[in-house]
Amino acid sequence: MAGSGGPWGGGGNSGGGRGGDGGDDRQNGGGRRPPNRGGQQGPNIPEIDDLVKKGQDQLRVLMGGRGGGNRPNGAGGGGGFEFNRTTFGIIVAVAIAAWLYQSLYTVRPEERSVELFLGEFSSVGQPGLNFAPWPVVTAEVLPVTTERTVDIGVNRGNRAEEGLMLTGDENVVDIDFQVVWNITDPAQFLFNLRDPEATIRAVAESAMREIVARSQLAPILNRDRGIIAEELNDLIQSTLDSYDSGVAVLRVNFDRADPPQQVIDAFRDVQAAEQQRDRLQSEADAYANRVLAGARGEAAQLLEEAEGYRARVVNEAEGEASRFTAVLTEYALAPEVTRKRLYLETMEQVLGDVDKIIVDSGVGGEGGGGQGIVPYLPLNELRGGRSTQGGTN
Amino acid sequence: MARSLYLLPAAAVILILIFSSIFVVDERQKALVLQFGRVINVKEEPGLAFKLPFFQNVVFYDDRILSRDVEPLEVTPSDDRRLVVDAFARYRITDVERFRQAVGTGGELAADQRVDRILRAELREVLGSVSSNDILSEDRAALMLRIANGARSEATALGLQIIDVRLKRTDLPPQNLDATFARMRAEREREAADEVARGEEAAQRIRAQADRTVVELTSDATREAEIVRGEADAQRNGIFAQAFQADPEFFEFYRSLTAYQRALRGDNSTLVLSPDSEFFDYLKTDQLAPQQ
Numbered sequence: 044m045a046g047s048g049g050p051w052g053g054g055g056n057s058g059g060g061r062g063g064d065g066g067d068d069r070q071n072g073g074g075r076r077p078p079n080r081g082g083q084q085g086p087n088i089p090e091i092d093d094l095v096k097k098g099q100d101q102l103r104v105l106m107g108g109r110g111g112g113n114r115p116n117g118a119g120g121g122g123g124f125e126f127n128r129t130t131f132g133i134i135v136a137v138a139i140a141a142w143l144y145q146s147l148y149t150v151r152p153e154e155r156s157v158e159l160f161l162g163e164f165s166s167v168g169q170p171g172l173n174f175a176p177w178p179v180v181t182a183e184v185l186p187v188t189t190e191r192t193v194d195i196g197v198n199r200g201n202r203a204e205e206g207l208m209l210t211g212d213e214n215v216v217d218i219d220f221q222v223v224w225n226i227t228d229p230a231q232f233l234f235n236l237r238d239p240e241a242t243i244r245a246v247a248e249s250a251m252r253e254i255v256a257r258s259q260l261a262p263i264l265n266r267d268r269g270i271i272a273e274e275l276n277d278l279i280q281s282t283l284d285s286y287d288s289g290v291a292v293l294r295v296n297f298d299r300a301d302p303p304q305q306v307i308d309a310f311r312d313v314q315a316a317e318q319q320r321d322r323l324q325s326e327a328d329a330y331a332n333r334v335l336a337g338a339r340g341e342a343a344q345l346l347e348e349a350e351g352y353r354a355r356v357v358n359e360a361e362g363e364a365s366r367f368t369a370v371l372t373e374y375a376l377a378p379e380v381t382r383k384r385l386y387l388e389t390m391e392q393v394l395g396d397v398d399k400i401i402v403d404s405g406v407g408g409e410g411g412g413g414q415g416i417v418p419y420l421p422l423n424e425l426r427g428g429r430s431t432q433g434g435t436n
Numbered sequence: 437m438a439r440s441l442y443l444l445p446a447a448a449v450i451l452i453l454i455f456s457s458i459f460v461v462d463e464r465q466k467a468l469v470l471q472f473g474r475v476i477n478v479k480e481e482p483g484l485a486f487k488l489p490f491f492q493n494v495v496f497y498d499d500r501i502l503s504r505d506v507e508p509l510e511v512t513p514s515d516d517r518r519l520v521v522d523a524f525a526r527y528r529i530t531d532v533e534r535f536r537q538a539v540g541t542g543g544e545l546a547a548d549q550r551v552d553r554i555l556r557a558e559l560r561e562v563l564g565s566v567s568s569n570d571i572l573s574e575d576r577a578a579l580m581l582r583i584a585n586g587a588r589s590e591a592t593a594l595g596l597q598i599i600d601v602r603l604k605r606t607d608l609p610p611q612n613l614d615a616t617f618a619r620m621r622a623e624r625e626r627e628a629a630d631e632v633a634r635g636e637e638a639a640q641r642i643r644a645q646a647d648r649t650v651v652e653l654t655s656d657a658t659r660e661a662e663i664v665r666g667e668a669d670a671q672r673n674g675i676f677a678q679a680f681q682a683d684p685e686f687f688e689f690y691r692s693l694t695a696y697q698r699a700l701r702g703d704n705s706t707l708v709l710s711p712d713s714e715f716f717d718y719l720k721t722d723q724l725a726p727q728q
Contacts, residue, residue: 159462161460161483161484162460162461162462162465162482162483162484163482164463164482208605208607209607210572211572213616215608215613215616215620234463234499235500235501236501237498237500237501237503242503242526245503245505249603250602252606253576253602253603256571256572256576256606257572286526302620305617306617306620306621309624312628313624313628313631316628316631319631319635320632322635323632323635323636323638324635324638324639324642326639327638327639327643328642330643331646334646334647334650335649338651339653343657345657345658345661346657346661346664348661349660349663349664349668350664352664353664353668353671356672357671357675359672360671360673360675360676363676363679364675364678365679367679367690368679368682370690371690374683382689385690386689386693387715389696389697390696394707396701397706397707399706399707399709401709401711401716402708402709402710
């Protein structure tokens with residue numbers, strides 16, 4: 044008997060589930076329900092028979108003795124009355140348990156439930172144990188505060204080329220992004236959009252393409268990313284709001300905005316070229332710094348040398364002048380002697396040092412002086428001999 | 437026993453009658469009560485509703501916003517370039533009776549096809565009337581509105597309300613994509629070459645400026661140095677002039693001696709002398725007798 048209660052509960056369950064699916068099934072389910080029950084009851088007909096009979100009996104009891112007259116008709120089942128009563132109690136208990144099981148449901152902290160009273164929205168169930176008396180009230184539980192994501196981009200979405208977008212200046216950019224959303228209004232979410240996830244995906248892609256289509260390539264790739272993410276967030280949110288979708292876009296994660304694979308090398312080359320440009324300039328700067336420093340050093344050196352020259356020349360001049368003045372003073376005291384002495388001392392020093400050839404004026408010359416032989420002197424040899432001598436010394 | 441056998445079918449019949457005469461309209465649905473195909477009643481509000489069993493049947497339609505994605509199609513904007521465009525529409529069945537009359541028993545599948553046809557026509561018409569630059573610009577939102585408005589009037593006749601039409605892709609056809617990539621590459625290469633050239637230009641300029649500054653600095657210094665040297669020479673001349681002015685004749689003598697001393701040095705001179713010179717006055721004789 045308890046075993047037969049199982050299929051009953053199960054039948055109720057599947058009926059409730061079908062009711063929850065909504066759509067056309069509901070009507071069909073409703074239409075099918077009585078024959079279904081009949082079908083299930085088929086093998087158990089005696090049981091139902093008992094049940095009905097028992098009901099009649101109770102009715103009779105309630106109605107008093109008037110029913111007593113008919114009692115002989117039900118005498119065949121009278122023997123099992125006690126047994127049937129227990130069975131009835133068990134069946135009722137099982138039915139109530141099944142009904143309670145069907146009607147009570149839990150809502151977890153991140154969830155909310157939407158309760159429908161005969162298909163009409165009645166209330167939003169808060170977390171905890173909730174009661175929705177089956178079959179009049181049905182409940183659907185939705186994860187509300189849970190963050191959900193939609194990824195859009197190359198090899199992330201449905202189509203291979205999904206992330207390739209055409210910019211306003213007719214370039215192609217490869218964009219990956221993620222929309223993070225949750226549900227703000229479970230009733231709106233449930234009742235207004237048939238396919239919320241696909242809608243969010245389509246709206247997000249459309250919004251991104253709209254923004255990209257009115258931007259230039261270069262700003263998308265670098266400096267405008269924050270602005271675009273913000274604009275995208277607003278556009279998706281306002282579009283979804285126009286559907287009363289009950290969805291809140293929490294944020295847009297702008298993962299990637301790159302040139303497409305086919306041309307990315309060329310973009311890298313540009314970066315390399317930018318670096319090369321910097322390098323060339325730096326090298327030139329380094330050269331300039333080196334050369335200028337050298338020039339400043341050289342200029343300083345020239346000036347210092349000139350100053351040195353000035354000092355040397357002036358000092359020497361002063362020295363020489365004062366030496367002359369000193370000698371002149373002495374000379375004034377004894378002019379003749381001093382003059383002679385100076386002459387002789389000088390000649391002594393000069394002639395003592397110098398190679399000399401003394402030629403007497405009488406030798407081979409007609410006139411005065413020694414010029415007669417001078418043309419015949421082997422001057423080069425004399426000089427050469429001296430220089431070789433100097434070399435060996 | 438026999439009586440309960442009669443009771444059971446009777447109860448079943450009653451149940452069947454009850455269940456076939458009530459129906460529940462969900463919050464997400466609208467229902468149409470048909471009697472042999474004729475529309476008897478429209479049930480738009482959710483809740484419990486009644487109908488005649490057997491003679492009447494109920495058709496449910498979705499009351500939520502439905503979507504239709506249009507397959508990509510090539511449009512030719514007014515400047516004869518081609519773009520691959522796809523769009524999606526959000527729509528809702530507002531007038532179930534008219535919808536039923538328009539699409540018959542086709543239901544939502546038929547609705548999808550109708551919306552699709554309307555959208556394709558509108559897309560071609562609207563996008564064909566503007567240039568591709570307008571599509572790829574700020575005007576895009578306005579174009580989407582135009583498409584939606586155009587589709588709206590046609591859809592109303594079907595009992596449908598177009599809520600929104602949005603363009604998704606507006607891309608170049610695949611065969612143009614390669615050309616675009618090639619152009620993008622060429623642009624980047626040009627930019628790269630430009631960068632390098634600018635770098636070289638800047639480098640050359642910096643070097644040239646540096647070289648010029650070097651020449652300026654050193655020549656400036658040379659000038660300063662020459663001035664200093666000139667001043668030094670002038671000072672020297674002044675000093676000498678002042679000192680030698682005292683006795684020009686002696687200066688001549690003295691300076692000559694100094695010059696001999698410096699000029700005639702052992703390693704660079706050979707003198708050929710006559711013993712007649714004053715230096716040799718005493719070389720041959722002491723000259724005492726003739727002089728005294």
